[in-house]
Amino acid sequence: MTDVILTVNAGSSSIKFAAYEVGAGALRAVARGHVDDIGDDTLFAAGPADGPIERQPIDAPRGTVDHGAALRLAIDWLRRHEEGCHVVAIGHRVVHGGPDHAEPVVIDAGTLQRLRQFIPLAPLHQPHNLAGVEATLQAFPDAAQVACFDTAFHRQHPFVADAFALPRRLYDEGVRRYGFHGLSYEYVSRRLRSLAPDLASGRVIIAHLGNGASVCALRDGRSIASTMGFTALDGLPMGTRCGQLDPGVVLYLLTEKGMSADEITHLLYHESGLKGLSGVSNDMRELEASDAPEAREAIDYFVARVRREIAGLAATIGGVDAVVFAGGIGEHAWRVREQILGDMGWLGIALDREANAGNAQTVSLSDSRVAVLVIPTDEDRMIAEHTAEILGLMQPADSMPLTRLTA
Known part of the structure; x- marks a missing residue:
């Protein structure tokens, strides 16, 4: 019988899952899958970690597949295809951990109740994250359940990066910048620490650019400031979310346009960002392929905001030694990266345009004062590592010897 850790990443319209074998203090991915477009034309895809993914539309009327049904599909697939595996733990991505959770926690009834209190702070994600916990508690009652928080990495921010200029009592009540991703x-x-320890110990800016997007400044591997704030609406424009917004706009929508709180919430979370600006799509690939001037303007706005945040975060940490791109856009949209960094010589960045167009791991020239890298992210593995570490199934990363990885 092989011990495995499952990871569950339940989002607003999709669920990602994976299975990792635990052995000799290390993790080996054995299976992965996802359920996309939940509630619409739902698509299920799964397969071995090192093999082809099989995609299968769900034969059900539109709207009948909810998150509970999607989770049951994932659990049933894992049980059928991973016979002989003993599920010892399930690690969950939980978007919001509030002000107190600075590291993963083993979930009990009290923890689950406390996490429900943060649903208003992450209404697009938290309910589905917790639904994933409840579904796996029923399916695997003997397995440990671990919550891994998107906010935990940012909990050591200095006060100036953590607070809003509001009455102090609100800060004390938890109205503060939490950061996400x-x-x-x-x-x-961690990956950069293996690839280039000298860079990782310096001043690093990571741009996580995807349907959700943000930028984070790190010093010696620790988060110092992030573009996201109290909720996942702040900072960069995203696929359907507005990003940074004058709060007076919300007051205007309330008082002059007569919109309700629910209507404004839907507007800011679902109808804004690249989708709202372009009127075409929230998908960067579709925008790049479009001839519509509004699509080009949406890309230009996105690029301008990323440039502004990179420059601002560089000031926050006193310069920059490396810029790293991750996420679907960050890893694959080379034209967007070129627009962002192509004329940033003033910051010390010399882009290797040929390497960038090929989505190489290092896309800066050898004489660039600031290194620019593309590092694919893997939240599932991070969840699995945290789960294994907190349960004592493997050493924490900080106690492991460094290993340089090849490109």
């Missing part, structure tokens, strides 16, 4: 940043930071 922490699991992605932590994974990329």
Whole structure:
């Protein structure tokens, strides 16, 4: 019987899952899958970690597959295809851990109740994250359940990066900048530490650019500041989320347009960002392929905001030694990367345009004062590592010897 850790990443319209074999203090990925477009034309895809993924549309009327049904599909597939495996633990991505959770925790009934209190702070994600916990508690009642928080990586921010200029009592009540995408940043930071320890110990800016997007400044592998704030709406424009917004706009929508709180919430979370600006799509690939001037303007706005945040975060940490791109856009949209960094010589960046167009791991010239890298993120593995570490199944990364990885 082989011990395995499952990871569950339940998002607003998709679920990602994976299985990792635990052995000799290390993890080996054995299976992976995802369920996309939940509630629409739902698609299930799964397969061995090192083999082809089989994709299968779900034969059900539109709208009948909810997150519970999607999780049952994933669990049933894992049981059928991983016979002989003993599930010892399940690690969950939980977007919001509030002000107190600075590291993963083993979930009990009290923890689950406390995490429900943060649903208003992450309404697009937290309910589905916790639904994933409840589903696997029923399916694997003897397995340990571990919550891994997207906010935990940012909990050591200095006060100036943590607070809003609001009455102090609100800060004390928890109205503060939490930051998100922490699991992605932590994974990329660990990967950079293996690839280039000298860079990882310096001043690093990581741009996690995807349907959700943010930028984070790190010093010696620790988060110093992030573009996301109290909720996952702040900072960069995203696929359907607005990003940074004058709060007066919300007041205007309330008082002059007569919109309700629910209507404004839907507008800011689902109808804004690249989708709202372009009127075409929230998918960067579709925008790049479009001839519509609004699509080009949406890309230009996205690029301008990323440039502004990189420059601002460089000031926050007193310069920059490396810029790292991750996420779907960050890893694959080379034209976007070129627009962001192509004329940033003033910051010490000399882009290797040929390497960048080939999505190489290092896309800066050899004489660039600032290294620029593309490092694919892997939140599932980060969740599995955290789960194994907290349960004593493997050493924490900080106690492991460094190993330089080849490109």
